[in-house]
């Protein structure tokens with residue numbers, strides 16, 4: 576039963592984050608609220624988000640960040656890496672690009 580509830584929570588998180596992404600351009604406040612609800616659900620149910628979803632949250636200020644809106648994404652060639660800068664707090668998140676994946 577517990578598993579079932581967690582599945583439901585994961586679906587909710589997915590929907591919330593999808594909506595937040597869609598709303599981000601028009602209404603960042605709403606997106607931010609939806610994202611924080613999603614984050615709370617994750618913590619409550621111990622849900623580990625997939626990488627592309629985890630990327631939407633700043634490691635520094637825990638805000639919902641969307642590339643092109645309140646985050647800057649830069650590609651670096653040497654070494655191959657992605658740099659995501661949170662424009663809310665300035666936190667820079669680096670991620671090396673693995674050729675295999």
Ligand SMILES: [Zn+2]
Nearest residue numbers: 633636661664
């Ligand atoms: Zn931040």
